[in-house]
Amino acid sequence: MKWxxxxxxxxxxxxLLFHFRKGNVxxxxxxxxxxxxxxxxxxxxxxxxxxxxxxxxxxxxxGKDLRKYADAYILVVPVxxxxxxxxxxxxxxxxxxxxxxxxxxxxxxxxxTTSYGFQHFIDFFQSYYFARILKxxxxxxxxxxxxxxxxxxxxxxxxxxLKNEKFKRVVQTVSYMPHFxxxxxxxxxxxxxxxNKGFITYLLSLVGGPDFSLLTRPEYFLPIxxxxxxxxxxxxxxxxxxxxxxxxxxxxxxxxxxxxxGRWKQTLYVTLPGISGTIIxxxxxxxxxxxxxxxxxxxxxxxxxIYETADVISTFVYRKGLQDFQWSYxxxxxxxxxxxxxxxxxxxxxxxxxxxxxxxx
Numbered sequence: 001m002k003w004x005x006x007x008x009x010x011x012x013x014x015x016l017l018f019h020f021r022k023g024n025v026x027x028x029x030x031x032x033x034x035x036x037x038x039x040x041x042x043x044x045x046x047x048x049x050x051x052x053x054x055x056x057x058x059x060x061x062x063g064k065d066l067r068k069y070a071d072a073y074i075l076v077v078p079v080x081x082x083x084x085x086x087x088x089x090x091x092x093x094x095x096x097x098x099x100x101x102x103x104x105x106x107x108x109x110x111x112x113t114t115s116y117g118f119q120h121f122i123d124f125f126q127s128y129y130f131a132r133i134l135k136x137x138x139x140x141x142x143x144x145x146x147x148x149x150x151x152x153x154x155x156x157x158x159x160x161x162l163k164n165e166k167f168k169r170v171v172q173t174v175s176y177m178p179h180f181x182x183x184x185x186x187x188x189x190x191x192x193x194x195x196n197k198g199f200i201t202y203l204l205s206l207v208g209g210p211d212f213s214l215l216t217r218p219e220y221f222l223p224i225x226x227x228x229x230x231x232x233x234x235x236x237x238x239x240x241x242x243x244x245x246x247x248x249x250x251x252x253x254x255x256x257x258x259x260x261x262g263r264w265k266q267t268l269y270v271t272l273p274g275i276s277g278t279i280i281x282x283x284x285x286x287x288x289x290x291x292x293x294x295x296x297x298x299x300x301x302x303x304x305x306i307y308e309t310a311d312v313i314s315t316f317v318y319r320k321g322l323q324d325f326q327w328s329y330x331x332x333x334x335x336x337x338x339x340x341x342x343x344x345x346x347x348x349x350x351x352x353x354x355x356x357x358x359x360x361x
Contacts, residue, residue: 152237175235288345
């Protein structure tokens with residue numbers, strides 16, 4: 001014989017289903033114990049024995065994480081110290097861009113400039129050289145991106161198609177080598193080859209080209225800078241794309257072959273989409289340095305006769321800061337350059353995040 005009582009709710013939200021069976025001695029004693037447990041749990045801030053997790057403080061969680069991953073944090077310490085000393089601590093010096101800096105007075109002792117500290121920026125924007133160096137910087141940088149950025153991708157695609165592994169390794173080694181040559185040596189070679197008796201000048205003269213030193217004419221600086229940059233970095237830049245190509249599933253190529261796709265169609269619809277994420281990330285990083293044209297290379301190649309097309313922001317800052325001793329003025333120009341780079345990478349990152357799933361953050 002069995003008698004069943006329905007749900008009993010002595011307090012809101014509390015439910016209990018109990019049974020009486022013949023020979024079962026649990027009865028109301030079980031109900032009483034359940035009520036006592038419920039009252040105790042309510043007093044302790046829990047419900048039916050399931051404890052609520054208290055939200056731990058940030059320091060407590062950090063302490064647990066440090067104990068759990070101590071080895072990893074120890075490895076990170078030198079990197080953090082490096083960035084603190086050489087990247088963040090020097091930021092204190094940007095104050096001189098808003099002051100008339102004097103080494104004798106120091107940064108804090110120097111007087112603030114007029115126009116609420118922005119006088120050096122105003123002088124730069126009103127300068128005769130502002131339009132010229134901004135134009136040269138953008139033209140050189142964008143031309144290098146347009147012609148130089150796709151070059152490693154094309155080389156990686158061509159190397160990926162090679163079946164002869166020995167020849168492939170030889171081509172890779174030869175294309176990597178210029179990257180490891182010093183910029184000073186590279187520029188010395190360029191100056192020798194483009195002089196009036198240089199190898200490149202001689203070849204150009206055979207086909208009706210100029211027979212004088214190319215770097216004495218402003219119009220030749222841009223192609224020499226861009227082409228030499230491609231030659232120097234094309235092999236090194238292809239490494240990351242070769243690594244990305246190795247991660248593409250080979251079954252996709254087999255499926256494309258079954259559908260009748262040739263090598264060109266496989267490249268368009270399998271290979272390029274497979275490395276598109278890497279291409280976008282590398283392009284975003286490159287755009288973040290759009291205003292940073294290689295200072296050392298320009299400095300070693302240019303001369304006063306070709307300032308019209310070769311003078312860029314970085315060389316202008318060098319001349320004003322270290323040759324003319326206008327430290328505050330050159331610091332203001334450097335800050336302008338950094339702000340533009342930061343704005344460009346923010347804009348392109350937002351565009352990339354909007355039209356694709358790949359972004360820096």
